[in-house]
Amino acid sequence: MTAEANTQHELFAMPEQRSLWQDALEQLMRNRLAIFGVFVALLLVFVSIFGPWLSPYDYTQQNLFRINEGPSLDHWLGTDGLGRDMLTRILHGARTAFLVGLIVTIGTTVLGVVLGAAGAFLGGWVDATVMRMADITMAFPDILLAAFISVVFREKVLELQLQIQEQYGWTLSESNRVYLDYLVIFGALTLVQWYGKARLVRGQILSLREKEFIEAERALGASNWTIILNHLVPNSLGPLIVSITVGFGGAMLSEASLSFLGVGIQPPGASWGEMISDSLGQWRFNPHLVLMPGIVLAIVVLGFNFLGDGLNDALNPEQRRR
């Protein structure tokens, strides 16, 4: 694209070209709330990668002589009911949140794009099947369905892991099975949240296909792939990016919700939702135990929502709110 633009530039001495992306970036940088979102997202990435090295404690390490403490020099954010360092657990919770956000977003995006595009291009029974599947998923109360799936499959995954361990002697970790919780959550949330992107992609393709510029391209004899790569993909990328950003925050929030209900990440794994429900009984006596993971979760979710909002304003100028 740039090479083409450059040659055009030389040949016709066109005025300075500004692409949608440059415009969008400029628009985004002007939005202070979106910048806050970018900052939060970057911080989350940093903490989830380097978190364990930022604190001297292990997230499962208990010290029963120092439980429910307030902030101190040793424990900057205090300790929880089992004497575990709150800061360490919050840092590790960031890793959980980020991992869930990343994998579930990849899963729903791949599923959504493939199914949505298949429905739009193939039409007929393929389209009907995809849309009915979306209708059915939408008919469920989403959190309850995800909770049900994770309860049912946790047991199955655990059995499978034990079988594998018996037969081949292979296991990731003898004592800590938190990684199985991750697997279950990834699956449950992907199954519940795929349909938004499928409907979005399908709708985008169907509406773009009817536009005059596509018709013109077709009349000029462009092949299907040229139209898809040069027009359909770039034009539907904006809404998809917004949906991915919002979905990322949504997936992290759903993980926290499931863990809060006791069907997500199980102790000793660290999740903000699980930390809140763990300390909820303490709100009268040690409010900071409930507040700290809550505030962190709120900031992260807000950051992603602001970022999604900012991206929407920047990338989809035609539907910008007044």
Added chain:
Amino acid sequence: MFLYTVRRLAALVPIMVVVMLITFTLGYYGPIDPVRAVLGEEWEDEARYAEVKKALGLDRPFVIQFLDYMGAMFGGNWGQSLSSFGGVASDRAVGEGRGAGFSGTSTGVREMVVGRLGITAQLSFWALVFLATFAILLGVLAAVKQNTAIDYTIVTSSIIASSIPAYVIGPVLLIVFVLKIPVFKTVGGWDGMFSRQAILPAIVLAFGPMLVIVRQTRAGIVEVLGKDFVRTARAKGMPERLVVARHMLRTAMIPVLTSMGLITSGLLTGSLFVEQIFNIPGIGKLAIQTLLSGDHAVFMGVVLFQSLIIVTVNLLTDLLYGGLDPRVTYN
């Protein structure tokens, strides 16, 4: 329109059947063996195990069991809670905490679900009242003061209020209004919709859909700000307050009213966090309790009932939208 309605209604049946099939399959392969749950310690006695299994109809093939379940659901018999069979399940399945005694009175799934829905509905009613007053007021204010600091503050704080989950806002409000400024002394539990305990949970529940209402009201009012009929109303000397209330708000309310249905179904199916925090024996609390205790019959009843609410409200919203807006046609 009539034909369209009938066709849409008919399309709901296969969707509900598949929803039922998925729910039933999950319950069938779920980790809790109902026979074991009913028998408790006795389950190792093979003869007794087989006997109970037969009595519960669990020795039949999957398909027969599902068809039976589906038939019974459509016929209005949603099955029995595990707690009706005695044994260990009953201790865990029965509600906990203050005011949760309701669940002990009946063990029929339908009675339990419908009974608990009543509490959630009362809570949702107050949330809707808060939304219909404060959120609409804020939306109007934001629109009238369009693109000023007031507008930005209202919209941004609604985004904040709606983004933060109930299980963060709930504890924060508890800490502020019980510990720091002791407005409320007793919290948690349910004591009827006119007790003081209902205020905090209803407010927390109302936070979620706040943004939608504020945005829609604001957008609706902004849309009519420069319209002729508004100018005419002003020109004939009508006070600004009445122009907003009588002319602008009335036009702007159409999208808000149509989205009220979706918001109501969202409240009824999304109250579980609020109920969990404030220990309110509503339908969401029932779902979580029975999921964790393995009382799948009740849990499945809640899921199916909520699905029914969701698909019905979606359909009604579509139809209402057509009824209110003459530009929408069906063919």
